[in-house]
Every structure is written in structure tokens, then in C-alpha cells.
Amino acid sequence: MAVTVVITASGVPMSNANMRDLWCVVMAGGAGTRFWPASTEAKPKQLLTLVGDRSLLQLSVDRARALVPAERVLVITNAALADACRAQLPELPDGNVIAEPVRRDTAAAVALAIVVVEARGGAGACVAILTADHLIAPVTTFAAAVRAAVAATQARPHAIVTFGVVPSYPATGYGYLEVDDAVGDDARPVRRFVEKPDLATATGYVQSGRFLWNSGMFVFAAAAMARALEAHLPGHLPALRPAVGARGQVDDSALVAAFAELKKISIDKGVMEQHDDCALRAARFGWSDVGSFPALADHLPKDAHGNAFRGRPRVLDARGNVLWAEDADEEIAVIGLSDVVVVRAGKRTLVVPRARAEDVKKLVEG
């Protein structure tokens, strides 16, 4: 993969004019079991209000709206989740929540976004691909980072700018981005995209200082991504264009036919790894993929004994527990137990030691 350095000065004041053509696309089609029983097929992680009183999806759209008006926020989800997404996002025009008929991975979602933005936004549009299931804060720092990335694409129209997160531990659950040199504030060329490594490899990555977590967020000119798709996944745009009208409206039944033709591949593998101008910006904002209830503990309020909670905790001789209730009015009482996770959601309750939280997968899928 050829690489090119894209330098953008961090903290450069951006005029609002830079954002006039920006579209924010929130990828909200994910599934998963790690938050079971709070998450279900009908209510995956991005729809959960894990902290505070807004779901991860709502928080993601809130961040997008710090950058652009609601009309320029698109949510790409799937047919099973579209109604739930619309219900959570009354501030968005209904047509801005777009439902994929089947899952075809992230390249399909990005390509669909490009076709819609081309129709609605015109030639100069710029796109920020954002995730729906991460915790990111503060909003102002995040918004400044996106603005700086947009500026980078204006300076270098073919660049695809990614956000890398400086790893705090050798995570084996994330993809990594390799850069040439120790990480500074400016954008660096991406040398390599790597998939989830094993622990030894991840440890080496972290020690090297040249690897960052792939946050899954990208900024690019729509025209740049269209060209990259034409070069590396030439079937995608031609298949999708007939399903989107002249004003950018999506024809759901035409979309079924279009998606049937699409190769199932991620945008990382399908485009980014082949693209000759990928740039990385180290994220200065706080980022967490909150992959599990134990990981969520860092983002919840805690009592004096380190019990993290959402809802009303009531504890006696109990330390380091994670007590999470979907309904924040619910009370979870724990006596004489430490380092367990208790999850309450609907008609389901889960009790598991923090160290075994990953085994929820076995329970749900086994």
C-alpha cells in the first residue's frame, strides 16, 4: 500500500464555511451479545442507554449535530433496527435513517452513504463516517478533530483521514493502524491496517509506539471515496445507484436487489488497505468501545466501595461490583459479594463475576 503524509495543524481554527458541505454518517447496523441481557437482536449495543440518559446512538448523533444540522446527519442501519433508530432520533428527518436490507459489512454501508450524499450534497460534499457504539468525549474536542480532518481533505482531496486511538493496553479486541513514526498531533500516513492481534503481537504493537487502535471513523471527500470504490470495489456504486433517487431518496425495494449483488467486505479490507492516500490523526478525545459491562464500569458513577452503578444500588459488604439496570429507577441490592456484574433488563437478569463476563457469549450462543 502506497502512503502519503497529510499534514494538518492541530488546533487550526476552522471557519464554519469548512463544514458547509460536511455530511456525518453514523454506522448503526451492528449486532452483538456482550451486553446480553441488556442487548438483544432487536436492541443491540448502540440502542442501549449504557450511561446517563441517552443511548450510544443518540450520543453519536448528538456529536454529529455539533458539526452539522440534522438534515446532514445520516444513520445507516438495517431493516430490523430502522424503526427503533427512528424512534430514538425524532430530531432527524425519517429519510435520514437508511435501512440496509441485509448485512454486507461496512464497505456496502459507506458506498450507500456516498450515493445518497452525491444526490443530496452535490460535488463538493465531504463525509465523516462515525461509529454508533463507542463512548467519545468531550464533544468539543471530538468536533475539533473532525473539523481538522475535513481541513486535511480540503488540502489533499484524495486523502482518507482515519482517527487512531493511542492504546492504553495491549488490546486483542481491536484492529490497529501502523504509522511510520511515534505519534504526534498531526496526521501521519498509514503504513498498514492490521486485524485483531494476539496478546504477544499486541504487546509488541503497544511497545513500538507505532500502532494505534483503529477507531472505525473516517473523514474524506465524497468524490475521493467514490473514486476509491470504483478502483477497489467497482461493483458497489453501480449496484447501489439505481436504488437512490435524484433527490437522494432511497427506494427500499430497489435496495434489496442492489444489496443482493454486493460483496460482503469491510471498508478497511475492501478500500482502505488498497487506497494510496490514507492519513491517520491521533485522537485527542476520550474514546472507548465499552466492549463489556466490566469495561463500562469506568464510565459509570461509583460509590465509596468502588461499586459502579446505573440505577439505585443498595450494598452491604460489597466492593467492585458493576450494577446496571436498564430502568434507572430499579434497585439492585448486593450483600457480601465483590467483583460481580449484575445486569437487569426487561424480563432478564444476569449475575456473573467480572472476570467471567465474556462467558455470556457461551450462555447466549451455546
Place this chain on the structure above:
Amino acid sequence: MAVTVVITASGVPMSNANMRDLWCVVMAGGAGTRFWPASTEAKPKQLLTLVGDRSLLQLSVDRARALVPAERVLVITNAALADACRAQLPELPDGNVIAEPVRRDTAAAVALAIVVVEARGGAGACVAILTADHLIAPVTTFAAAVRAAVAATQARPHAIVTFGVVPSYPATGYGYLEVDDAVGDDARPVRRFVEKPDLATATGYVQSGRFLWNSGMFVFAAAAMARALEAHLPGHLPALRPAVGARGQVDDSALVAAFAELKKISIDKGVMEQHDDCALRAARFGWSDVGSFPALADHLPKDAHGNAFRGRPRVLDARGNVLWAEDADEEIAVIGLSDVVVVRAGKRTLVVPRARAEDVKKLVEG
């Protein structure tokens, strides 16, 4: 206390005629925290459906109705619980659920029952005082035991017959009844009523073979109890009679005035310990006061790993847990934990090791 032997042959066939004058009085005014969060002030233990699909109160009334028609089943509860009791017992006439305006312990409840039965039942009435918060089975054995006790009172009109439970362990949570001799099938004179003993004392009781648990259930002729009350608690009946009409209807506002005059004392202390003709029958029916969720485990279905449950359990590497849901459609999942109690009720959840279940009291009252 003077004692008299009342002999009744066990298994004597009783004609229905014996039961023609029987009234069953279910004492349903209790309170308690050991089943928190399932039990609350508004919904104490007797109103809970701890097993199966009938509450302990409903099961108690079911047993009474195996003996007498609904018209001759009285439930004595308190004002705060009367509506809930009536809602659970649509088969009883509303006037058969009688609400004490304030708690004045069991002597007041028995005296109130006597006054009502005198008015409704006439001179020959016989009364079985039954508890509302124990598990008793099978119904046929229980009913036969009550019939035998009724026969005993017909043979010996002054007798108050109690049911003693052969202790299976040195319980410190129950009162005991001392008899003269090892326990057989027939009625024995009660030598002594003793309150909850310490463990050493209880151990001695169990080893002696002369002590039985006080089940809190009694059978007597109404006239016998009336005379005993006149002798030992002479204020009770005169205070209560003005609150009950000629057809046995209770005047709730007159009852407020009547109860204000009553001494707060148990029937055991106030009457039985003074009465000169108390007889004990060893209960042949299964009896449990199910004093806690761990104790309830013996009465719940269990999976292959000894997890007792009400509701839908879902476990992985989990043994000996007690998983109880008020709503039997609810799912409780446990991974990697053993010997814990998980209780789900309304907006509350409790997780506690079985061995610390008693500490719920500290949590609720502290």
C-alpha cells in the same frame, strides 16, 4: 399450668357431621422482611406466590376449604392488607376477610374470631386457627389431622388442641411445646410452651424427644376458648362484642375503639400457657415455615446442579443457587457463581450468598 391428656385415635373415620359446625380462621396479619425484596410492607410473605401459582394465603384458604365451605372460612388480617387479601380470595364473601385496625398480636385476633363465630355459628361452633404463611402438604393429611382434633374437642369440650411439628433440626427460630413423653400419634397433654430457644437449649430439646415445634395452629370449641379468654384475658371479649353485629357483621369504626382497649399479647402467652386443658397432636403432614429464600429452596424445582428456581433459570458453571422471580416468566442467568440467592421482584433485585441471606434484615432496616 395444669395439663390433661386428651386421647384421640388417629385415623378415626370422621363423618361430615363432625365438620358441620367447624369454622376455619386463617391468621393473615403478619409482617416481615426476610423475603425482601419480594416481600414488602404492602405485600408480606403470606401474599407471595413463593412456589407454584398460589400465594401462601391462597394455599392456606384452599386447605381450609377442603374442610368447610367458603362461608365458614374467616381471614383475619389488618387494614393495610385487607384489600390485597380480598383480591387474592375472590371465593370468600367480602365480610369473611376481617381487618384489624391496629396490630394487637394473636390473642386479639383469636378473640375477634370467637365473637364473629359466636354470632354467625351458634353455640356448638368449633374453630380451627390456621396460619397463612407456612407450607403444609398434603392437604388430605392436613384435613384428616384437623378432623381428628375436632373429634378430640367433641370428646373433651374444654380442650385446646395444638399441632406440634417433630423437629428435624435444633431450630432457634420457633417456639416449642413440651410434652411428657416421646411423641406418638395420639394427643398428649402440653406441659409447657417455650419461646425461641438458643442453640444449646434447642439441641437439648431435639435430643430429649419431648419437644415439638409450635405450628401456631389450634383447634377448640368456640365456647371453650370464650371461657378461657374470660378467665385469662377478661378484657378482650367485652371490648370486641360491641363491634360485631347480631349476624356477625364487623363494624370497622367500632373495631377501632375496641382494639384501642386491647392488651397486645400472643394467644400462647395470654391464654394457652394458663389454660388447663391444652393437648398436642404431632403433625403427620409436611410443615415448613419457609423462613427465608434458602429455606424455600427445599420446596422449589431444581436443575441437575442443584439450582432451585422459580422462573426461567439459565446457568453456566453454577451450583446450589436459589433463583427466584416473582414473575415466573422472568429469566435469571448465573455464570460461575454457587450458593447465591438471586431474587427478582418488581423494580428490585437482590443478590446475596445463601449463608448471608439473614443479612437482608440489616440492609432493609439499617
